[in-house]
Amino acid sequence: MKLHKQPLLLLVICFILGILFQEKMVLAGITFYLVIVICLIILAAICFHSYFLHKTKAFLLGLLFFGAGIILHYHNTFSSDVSSFVNKKETVTFKISQKLNTTEKYKKYEGAGQIENINFNSVFYVPKDSKELDFVHYYKADAYITQPKEPQYDFQFEYKKYLKRKHIEYQAYVSKEIQSTERDDLTPTDKLHQYRFKVLKDIDKTGMSDKTKEFLKGIILADRTEIDEGTVQDFNKSGMVHFLAISGTHIVVIFGMFYFLLIRFIPLKFRKYAVILSLAFIWLFAAFIGFGNSVLRSCIMLSVYFIFVLLQRKPDLLHSLALSAFFILIGDTQQFFDVGFQLSFLAVLGIYWLNQPLLKYFPKQDNYLKKLLFNTITISLSAQLATLPLVLYYFHQFSFISIIANIVIVPFSEIIIVFSFLMTALVSCGIDFELMNVVYDFVIQILLKMIHWFAEVDVLFFENIPMNGLEVFIVFVVLYLLRSVIVKFNLKNSSGLIMAVIVFLIIRTGSNVFENQKEEVLIHTFGKNNLISIKRGDRACFWISDMENKDKVLQFVVKPYCSSRRIHHFEIKTFSNSVQKVVFRNKIYDLK
Structure with missing residues (x-):
């Protein structure tokens, strides 16, 4: 693939790089407006015909799309404020836009709510034995408003960030008593959703x-x-x-x-x-x-x-x-x-x-x-x-x-x-x-x-296969080089592939050695209970008080932790509910 023959692909790559740059740097204020000014200058320069600009047009276009990625991602960073109602029970009027997976206790929906003329997007948790909600009604009920919590540790799924990327910042636990009234503002999309x-x-x-x-x-x-x-x-x-x-x-x-x-x-x-x-x-x-x-x-x-x-x-x-x-x-x-x-x-x-x-x-x-x-x-x-x-x-x-x-x-x-x-x-x-x-x-x-x-x-x-960002990048390089080896197997093509594989193995081995040198003790909050993990080298032991939740603990705590910390062997043990503190290496860990 010759990239110079794929201008659209190159421009979309520049656009994505701009999105990633804004995601990491979070430009705002004067620096953000400076990006807008630079983009306008580049756009004007591209429209101005000259020999020098003709030679640099490709570079300027790439820079323009890079800036466009920054600008659009800034405007797509969503935020609403109902903080005064968080962790309180309020009367909410809402409509649903999408049904989510049902859990053991709740039916879950994405939707838009309103409290005292303040609009917000939320995940609505409705008791499982309640009637199914549809797309042609407004609903009114008492609901406990919360915000998703930040993950305790780096290996956990960032549910709060996941929801925010969907322009959702709140969770509403709705009571069983739900009133409904038919909507008179249905859009064609709502009608299609209702027919579905x-x-x-x-x-x-x-x-x-x-x-x-x-x-x-x-x-x-x-x-x-x-x-x-x-x-x-x-x-x-x-x-x-x-x-x-x-x-x-x-x-x-x-x-x-x-x-x-x-x-x-x-x-x-x-x-x-x-x-x-x-x-x-x-x-x-x-x-x-x-x-x-x-x-x-x-x-x-x-x-x-x-x-x-x-x-x-x-x-x-x-x-x-x-x-x-x-x-x-x-x-x-x-x-x-x-x-x-x-x-x-x-x-x-x-x-x-x-x-x-x-x-x-x-x-x-x-x-x-x-x-x-x-x-x-x-x-x-x-x-x-x-x-x-x-x-x-x-x-x-x-x-x-x-x-x-x-x-x-x-x-x-x-x-x-x-x-x-x-x-x-x-x-x-x-x-x-x-x-x-x-x-x-x-x-x-x-x-x-x-x-x-x-x-x-x-x-x-x-x-529980560990993989960090650098390893992912090297594997993509390996896949890129793999094509030339498949097309024509010779010393030149295969040597490049072999070198990339060797680099991957070096990085992977180094990452394993670095991680296995650490010792770590963590207190994990899971539901209403806490559990403790003790890591030594490539081994870990998890102590839990409720074996009935073993499968869920394994899925949401043990496996993510093992893949993050490159654990090769782990075991799960139990401790009594009456245990409130644990002493390890002269340090006291509170389980309550």
Whole structure:
């Protein structure tokens, strides 16, 4: 890839660097206004024609987009003030904008609330046995207002920052007594969300098994709020979570299905209108299920690709990818920090970078079956390799069985998606074919059992894998150099790759040695109880008072701590609830 032939990609990289610069430096006041002035000067200079400026135009454009990233990210840093109501019970009027995953105690929603004419965004926690909230009503109830807490330690998930990136700064625990009144200010988006809500309820009324219903709602309507924890773990451990999430594959299949139907009724000379109508349909579908990152990216890329085709220009994948990133980030620069955004774009880059070189090692694709099988293998492998560094960095786990699972299941993904879309369409139209329900239920149950079987192969599943930022960067360098080795294996190409791998191993070994020299004692707050961890070298011991919460402690405390501190061995022990203080190396630690 010659970067000078990808100006849009270079500009979006400069734009992202500006976002990252503002995120770290937090420019404000005089320095921020100075950035605006410099950008205006650069913009004026670009418009002024001269020989010198012509030579430096590329540099000035990069600098302009860097400044634009700073400016937009500054304006996308959200803040509201209802601090006078925090940690108090207040009467709140609110509406919901999105349903979140249900917990053991609460149904969770994102929405906008109002207290005494002060507006704020919040996550609303509604008792689980309360009625389901919809998008066409305002609700009024007493609620306890809190703010998400800062994490105790650096290895914990920063939930407060995560919510703030979604422009949410508060949590509201709503009482059971909820009053409602019908809204008279519904937007087209609200009406689409309400219709989707109705379809989800209609799916619940069908005779299919619960797991099949939840799968259908997830794969087509992007609703995974009620999927049981066991199924989610199966998809995660088998590396098939992308199959359940709405992604590029789903959008392409739905576009292709609609286009296939249209060309059967539209004359050949009007074929371009079939493309336009199909694009309009996927955008309507995207609005219907909510504009997630992967959905938005897929719709933009597909639209740009076919606009090139309609204009009889050669399509360019990287141009489409860069434009997708621009449109999403201009709308909200905080989206860059979303894990889904990063993984989605990396997967496409990986397919662009590695798919064709890998495909050359397979036999000639002289029929449809070979083309489907070989492309499935190479595309899946390319996407997984490209996203692997970030997967390890964020989730600290990987399963080699995911490679096999993708090869086995992905070739049938088009059939499953089309079948699922047809079932959803029938349900939304009020048509309930019992025979089709039985057949679909049977097919999905087999699919879920296969995924469960792959997830059960623990011997190929690795967790608590430590990975810091520098290691991630070096692994990306390795992946960049890997392409040249695949294309042409020689001493020059392989030596660069070997050197990068050696540098990675040196950095990783140094990081392990540095971390294993430390001793550490921490008091962790978990729910209503505290627990203590004692670390020596690459070993740690966790003392907890309530073994009933062992699984949750393992998931939210032990595993994140072990991956952060590069712990190779750990054990969990119990202590009595009556213990209030612990003495270790002449230091007293208070557990209460």
